[in-house]
Amino acid sequence: MKPVDSLKGFGVGLRPCHYADFLSNQPKVDFVEIISENYMVTGGRSIETLQEIAKRNPVIPHGVSLSVGSSDQLDWDYLTRLKKLVDTLNPPWFSDHLCWSRHQGHYMHNLLPLPYTHEVAKFVAEKARIIQDFMERPLILENVSSYIEYTDSVMTEWEFLTEVVTQADCGLLLDINNIYVSAVNHTFDPMDYILGIPANRVRQHHIAGHKNKGTFLLDTHDHNVPDPVWDLYRQSIPIFGEVPLILERDDDIPTLDELLIELNIARQIFNATHTQHTHTSA
Amino acid sequence: MQPTPNTLTPPPELVDIQNWLSKAVTSGKFVKKEANLRLTHAKNRSSSDRLMTYIDDYWPRCLESLTDDFPRTARTLDDEWETVCEAYLAAYPSTQFTLYYLGKQFPQFIVEQQLSPWLRDLAQLEWALLHSEISAVLPTLAIDEHTILKLQPHCSLLQLQFQANDLVNETPSPEAPQAVMVYQWDGDGTFEPLDPLATRVFKLFEAGTSLSEAFDSLSEQELTDDELTTISTKIQSWMSMATQWSWLTHYPPKENLQ
Known part of the structure; x- marks a missing residue:
C-alpha cells in the first residue's frame, strides 16, 4: 500500500462504478475515500480491486457504522475488522460520524443525531478516546445532516461537536453540505457553525449535493454541489486554510470524468480564495 | 493492544431517547404526543413530520437491499414480496454493520414461514x-x-x-x-x-x-x-x-x- 504520513489536496469517494477508471488510468485525484464497511467483508472482487487502487492512491477509510454515540457498549468485533482494514491502508487518520446507528445490537442503517447535552458529550468523548487508542491512529469525526432536534438538548450542534472532539482529543471531518442542510432544516446561520468550531481540529472536508424536498433539505448525495454550498465552502477557506477535501456522490453517480470536472471547481474556488486571502492578509 | 473492558455507563437520557427512537424508526409506529414531547418543531414542519424523514428512509433502504440480494425470489413473490420482507425484518432485525449481511437469515426465514x-x-x-x-x-x-x-x-x-x-x-x-x-x-x-x-x-x-x-x-x-x-x-x-x-x-x- 502507498504509505501516507499526511494528506493534501482534492479527492473523490471511490465507488464500484469507477473501479475500471482507477485501474486503467491514473485519474487526477490526490487521494480517495472508501466506505470502510464495504471492505470489511472477508473477500471478493471489491477487496482485490481496493488493494490495486491503494498501490497508486492514498486511501482514507470512512465508516458509517461505528455508532460512537450509541448507548450500546463498543462492538469489538467491528473494531477489530476495522483495525485490520485501517492497518492495511495505513492512512494518516480514519473517520466516521458523530451520531448513533445501532441500539441494543440492532442497526438502523442511518446516521441518527444525538441529544446535545454535557453528559452525552462526555460519554461519547470517552468512547471516541477508547476507539482511537485501540486503533492506534487518529479518529476524525464528521458532523451529520439532521432532520430532528431533541427537546433535551441544552446546546447547539457546534458547541456539542466542539465539546466531544476537545474532550476526546480527536479531529474533525467538517462536511460543508451537512452544515448547510442542517442550517436550513433547523434555521440557523451556517456561518455561526463554521465560526463556532475549533478550526485547528479540522483535518478534512466533505462536499456534496442534496435534494430539496420543499419543506426541508435531504442529504442524498445524488446531485451536483449547489451554489449555496460552494459559497459556504468559499467562506470557510479563510477560516480553515488548506484542508484536504473529498467530493462525495452516492446516487445518480456520473462518469468519473464528470465528477473530476466538479472536483476541479473545488480546486479553483480554493486557489482563488486562498490566494486572495493570502494577499489581503499580507 | 487488548480491547478495553466494557465499563462505560451511558447517560440514562441517552438510553431512553435511543430506546424510543429506534423503535419508532424500525417499526414506523410512534405516538404523536410523545414525538412532540421529545422533538422540537421546525418553522414549517411538525416534530412528527421531522421524525418521518428517518422512518421513510429505513424501510426503503432495507427493502432495496433485500431486493438486490434476492431478485428472483422478489420477482417470484411479486405482490407478496414487501409483506414477506416486512415480516422478515420484524423477525430478524439487522444485527450486522453492513447491509451486505441483511439477508443472512432470509433463507431460514422462508423455511420457517413454510413457503x-x-x-x-x-x-x-x-x-x-x-x-x-x-x-x-x-x-x-x-x-x-x-x-x-x-x-x-x-x-x-x-x-x-x-x-x-x-x-x-x-x-x-x-x-x-x-x-x-x-x-x-x-x-x-x-x-x-x-x-x-x-x-x-x-x-x-x-x-x-x-x-x-x-x-x-x-x-x-x-x-x-x-x-x-x-x-x-x-x-x-x-x-x-x-x-x-x-x-x-x-x-x-x-x-x-x-
Missing part, C-alpha cells in the same frame, strides 16, 4: 451466490492424505429439490433433487452440480476431515457395482475440481469465516 419448496431453494441459492462473492478465497494448498480439510469460506454445499439452472433461469419445473457446490470464481458467484457420491464426500469436508478419512468413510458405505468400478476415476475428478476452483482449505481456517 413453497421452490421459494425455499431459490432463496437458499441466491444467498449462497451472494455469500460466495463477499467471502474469502484462501490460498490453494498442497493436499496430502492426512491434512484436515474443510470447505473454503466462499463455498456452500446445497441440497436442492429443484435443478439449480431452472432456479436461476426462473423456469418453474417439477421437483428434481440436485446437489450443487456454490462458489466464487473470478469474483462472481457460480455453482457446479455434484453427483450423489461426490456430495457425500464434500459433506464430510464441510464438517472438516482428512482425505484418507473421507475415503475410508466412503468405502464403509454401500456402493453400487457401478460406483465401485468408477470410484478411482471419480476421486481424481473431484479432487481436480476442488483444486481448480479452490473449494478446500486447511482446518481450522486461519481467516474469519463470517
Whole structure:
C-alpha cells in the first residue's frame, strides 16, 4: 500500500462504478475515500480491486457504522475488522460520524443525531478516546445532516461537536453540505457553525449535493454541489486554510470524468480564495 | 493492544431517547404526543413530520437491499414480496454493520414461514451466490492424505429439490433433487452440480476431515457395482475440481469465516 504520513489536496469517494477508471488510468485525484464497511467483508472482487487502487492512491477509510454515540457498549468485533482494514491502508487518520446507528445490537442503517447535552458529550468523548487508542491512529469525526432536534438538548450542534472532539482529543471531518442542510432544516446561520468550531481540529472536508424536498433539505448525495454550498465552502477557506477535501456522490453517480470536472471547481474556488486571502492578509 | 473492558455507563437520557427512537424508526409506529414531547418543531414542519424523514428512509433502504440480494425470489413473490420482507425484518432485525449481511437469515426465514419448496431453494441459492462473492478465497494448498480439510469460506454445499439452472433461469419445473457446490470464481458467484457420491464426500469436508478419512468413510458405505468400478476415476475428478476452483482449505481456517 502507498504509505501516507499526511494528506493534501482534492479527492473523490471511490465507488464500484469507477473501479475500471482507477485501474486503467491514473485519474487526477490526490487521494480517495472508501466506505470502510464495504471492505470489511472477508473477500471478493471489491477487496482485490481496493488493494490495486491503494498501490497508486492514498486511501482514507470512512465508516458509517461505528455508532460512537450509541448507548450500546463498543462492538469489538467491528473494531477489530476495522483495525485490520485501517492497518492495511495505513492512512494518516480514519473517520466516521458523530451520531448513533445501532441500539441494543440492532442497526438502523442511518446516521441518527444525538441529544446535545454535557453528559452525552462526555460519554461519547470517552468512547471516541477508547476507539482511537485501540486503533492506534487518529479518529476524525464528521458532523451529520439532521432532520430532528431533541427537546433535551441544552446546546447547539457546534458547541456539542466542539465539546466531544476537545474532550476526546480527536479531529474533525467538517462536511460543508451537512452544515448547510442542517442550517436550513433547523434555521440557523451556517456561518455561526463554521465560526463556532475549533478550526485547528479540522483535518478534512466533505462536499456534496442534496435534494430539496420543499419543506426541508435531504442529504442524498445524488446531485451536483449547489451554489449555496460552494459559497459556504468559499467562506470557510479563510477560516480553515488548506484542508484536504473529498467530493462525495452516492446516487445518480456520473462518469468519473464528470465528477473530476466538479472536483476541479473545488480546486479553483480554493486557489482563488486562498490566494486572495493570502494577499489581503499580507 | 487488548480491547478495553466494557465499563462505560451511558447517560440514562441517552438510553431512553435511543430506546424510543429506534423503535419508532424500525417499526414506523410512534405516538404523536410523545414525538412532540421529545422533538422540537421546525418553522414549517411538525416534530412528527421531522421524525418521518428517518422512518421513510429505513424501510426503503432495507427493502432495496433485500431486493438486490434476492431478485428472483422478489420477482417470484411479486405482490407478496414487501409483506414477506416486512415480516422478515420484524423477525430478524439487522444485527450486522453492513447491509451486505441483511439477508443472512432470509433463507431460514422462508423455511420457517413454510413457503413453497421452490421459494425455499431459490432463496437458499441466491444467498449462497451472494455469500460466495463477499467471502474469502484462501490460498490453494498442497493436499496430502492426512491434512484436515474443510470447505473454503466462499463455498456452500446445497441440497436442492429443484435443478439449480431452472432456479436461476426462473423456469418453474417439477421437483428434481440436485446437489450443487456454490462458489466464487473470478469474483462472481457460480455453482457446479455434484453427483450423489461426490456430495457425500464434500459433506464430510464441510464438517472438516482428512482425505484418507473421507475415503475410508466412503468405502464403509454401500456402493453400487457401478460406483465401485468408477470410484478411482471419480476421486481424481473431484479432487481436480476442488483444486481448480479452490473449494478446500486447511482446518481450522486461519481467516474469519463470517
